[in-house]
Amino acid sequence: MPPPPEQLARERLALLDSYCRGQWPEDSYRVLGLSAQGQPLDEKRPAEEYLNNGPERMGWLVLPDGERDRDLTRLAALD
Numbered sequence: 001m002p003p004p005p006e007q008l009a010r011e012r013l014a015l016l017d018s019y020c021r022g023q024w025p026e027d028s029y030r031v032l033g034l035s036a037q038g039q040p041l042d043e044k045r046p047a048e049e050y051l052n053n054g055p056e057r058m059g060w061l062v063l064p065d066g067e068r069d070r071d072l073t074r075l076a077a078l079d
Helices: 005-012 014-023 049-055
Strands: 031-033 058-060
Touching: 005 014
Parallel strands: none
Antiparallel strands: 031 058
């Protein structure tokens, strides 16, 4: 299982992550991941499943604990 989004932000976006942690209270700042296609992209091979199912059925969120959730509307509902 890949590392949780928060760990990736600290490792790969350290300056941005540090800024955000300094600007918002700890209980207000969360890092989520988003896979809009739900699969890796390959320039040489079309994403047949994505084309057949449509974007509304392919993506997912990666929550702070690493859990995947197919309900992309949770981004608007998180408080």
